[in-house]
Amino acid sequence: MEKWFEKQSRLVQILLLLIPVVNWVVEVIVRWDHALRKGSLFKYLIAILVTFFGLAFGWLDLVWCLLFKHLIFCD
Numbered sequence: 001m002e003k004w005f006e007k008q009s010r011l012v013q014i015l016l017l018l019i020p021v022v023n024w025v026v027e028v029i030v031r032w033d034h035a036l037r038k039g040s041l042f043k044y045l046i047a048i049l050v051t052f053f054g055l056a057f058g059w060l061d062l063v064w065c066l067l068f069k070h071l072i073f074c075d
């Protein structure tokens with residue numbers, strides 16, 4: 001799912017991160033996919049935090065995606 005998200009145009013990425021409920025769903029799916037692929041403790045910790053506080057991370061990721069073209073801690 002992370003690769004799918006990164007293949008989307010920047011406009012689609014921003015729209016996915018802008019809509020609150022969609023934002024949380026995308027965050028959870030992309031973060032858990034990334035954590036399971038990378039397998040580090042830090043990635044699992046971020047995935048757990050996003051599961052419970054996804055809306056806050058979503059707004060942060062929206063700004064991060066505008067600036068750096070990827071999600072924070074997901075490069």
